[in-house]
Amino acid sequence: MQLSNEEEDYNLSLSKFESMLKTNKVLFFDSEEFEEIILHYLDIGKANLAKKALKLALDQHPKSTGLKLVQVEMLVYDDKLDIAEKLLNELYAIEPNNEEIYIQKANICSKRDQHEKAVELLKIALQYTDDYADVYNLIGMEYLFMDNLEMAKESFIKCLEEDLEDQSALYNVVYCFEFLDQNQEAIVYLNEYINRNPYSEIAWHQLGRLHYGVKEYENAIRAFDYATLIDDEFLGAFMEKAKAYERLKKYNEAIESYNRTIELDDATSYALLRIGKCYEKLGNLAKAIQYYNQTVHEDPLLDKGWIAITDFHLRQKNYQKALFFVNKALAIDNQNRLYWKRYATINKQMNFFEEAEFGFRKAVEFGDYALDTWLYWVDILQFLGEFETAIQTLLQASEYFPEENEIEYRLAGLYFMIQDTTKAKFHLSNGLRLNFENYILIEDLFPVVWAKKTVKNYIEKHRK
Numbered sequence: 001m002q003l004s005n006e007e008e009d010y011n012l013s014l015s016k017f018e019s020m021l022k023t024n025k026v027l028f029f030d031s032e033e034f035e036e037i038i039l040h041y042l043d044i045g046k047a048n049l050a051k052k053a054l055k056l057a058l059d060q061h062p063k064s065t066g067l068k069l070v071q072v073e074m075l076v077y078d079d080k081l082d083i084a085e086k087l088l089n090e091l092y093a094i095e096p097n098n099e100e101i102y103i104q105k106a107n108i109c110s111k112r113d114q115h116e117k118a119v120e121l122l123k124i125a126l127q128y129t130d131d132y133a134d135v136y137n138l139i140g141m142e143y144l145f146m147d148n149l150e151m152a153k154e155s156f157i158k159c160l161e162e163d164l165e166d167q168s169a170l171y172n173v174v175y176c177f178e179f180l181d182q183n184q185e186a187i188v189y190l191n192e193y194i195n196r197n198p199y200s201e202i203a204w205h206q207l208g209r210l211h212y213g214v215k216e217y218e219n220a221i222r223a224f225d226y227a228t229l230i231d232d233e234f235l236g237a238f239m240e241k242a243k244a245y246e247r248l249k250k251y252n253e254a255i256e257s258y259n260r261t262i263e264l265d266d267a268t269s270y271a272l273l274r275i276g277k278c279y280e281k282l283g284n285l286a287k288a289i290q291y292y293n294q295t296v297h298e299d300p301l302l303d304k305g306w307i308a309i310t311d312f313h314l315r316q317k318n319y320q321k322a323l324f325f326v327n328k329a330l331a332i333d334n335q336n337r338l339y340w341k342r343y344a345t346i347n348k349q350m351n352f353f354e355e356a357e358f359g360f361r362k363a364v365e366f367g368d369y370a371l372d373t374w375l376y377w378v379d380i381l382q383f384l385g386e387f388e389t390a391i392q393t394l395l396q397a398s399e400y401f402p403e404e405n406e407i408e409y410r411l412a413g414l415y416f417m418i419q420d421t422t423k424a425k426f427h428l429s430n431g432l433r434l435n436f437e438n439y440i441l442i443e444d445l446f447p448v449v450w451a452k453k454t455v456k457n458y459i460e461k462h463r464k
Contacts (some may be wrong), residue, residue: 013033013037017029017053031061031064031066038057039070041053042077065095068091069104072084072091073107076107084104085105088108099127099135102124103122103125106119110145115142122135132159133166136158140152140153140156149179160193170193170202171202171206178213183214184214186210187210201234201237202227204223204224204230204237205224205227205237208221208224208241208244220240220241224237233264238258242257245257246277258278259275267294267298268298269296269298269305272294273302275291285316292312306326306332307329307339310325310346319350323346326343336366337366337368338368340360343362344358345359353384357380360376364377374407375407375410377393379410388418390410394411405434408427409442410445411424417449428458432462436462
């Protein structure tokens, strides 16, 4: 019951202090009570109350080093670094062995971006402290600021040797391993950690994430299982477990795990979308479309939802429905290149070439520079007889794909169509140089050009 007594005293101190503020009576508190009261207000972001408490505290205990250190902390919090430093130097003259002085000095150095100096001061604090874990954690953070991840990792590992339960240090260790591309080493470390602390759901979850990252999905599921056994409301672990099941094509298990995340929290559009995809993979199309509809209802701004529903109807060759949904998506966000490309593709399938051309143009305008997008667009322009525009578009595309035979052959064909033989031959020889076999593109796309004897002779000459 020791802890609850302490907590009770602490709550009593707080309510005593707050009633004192209301009545304007001055009551006496010992210096440690004041320290706890001040730090409590700082923690919950009530700086004004913290300052009031500090002023009263220093009136009652003008010689208390502990309170003066709290005062330093508040000065640093307010970015009054010079005043804080002056006060620290005075305290240092009185108590050179107080680790808190070195920690606060390090804090000031850190704020001034003097991280090397901060580490030196924290190493001195290590000589005087009882709380090694805290100091190692602070050293680790300084190394993170310096982008020295190897040293940061070592410090956080030392912190965890002192205090197994320090969750922020555990997250930071894994972050360092991952940043250094040491996933396998991280897995070894976490297994050792779990041997010492088997009921850490965080460690199991991180271990699962690392196994997932190196495509060891069975091991990942095993780790996530332990995490969810220890904490059966661990949302992240259920979500990651579902993803791993999907990778193993175990769609029923994946659905079950995604559903658990929905039970624990409100349905997320991501979970609904993934459940839809799993049902589609299982061939249960009615369920799939039901979940896709829920996805876009839940989050109309999630483009993956609209794309899933559109692609679903495209795969069923139900172009009217696909077009209906892509138009709804465009009504919400008409600058989305993924929507425009689908709009174009569907219209092309339905032989609405003007609309398809417009769609591909918009897709490129909003940043879709994929080769197939340019080529579909150009082929439609050619079909519509807009040879000049098609040529300009291909020249633009060639800036992104300078050595692409598909572009060169099309340019050759189009220049032949507008009777610019010099340019046509230039691009034809480029195409033949880059990929000779692909000359059949001329035959496929430009039968009129292919019919010319001169063109066939030119290709034959290149063959030799």
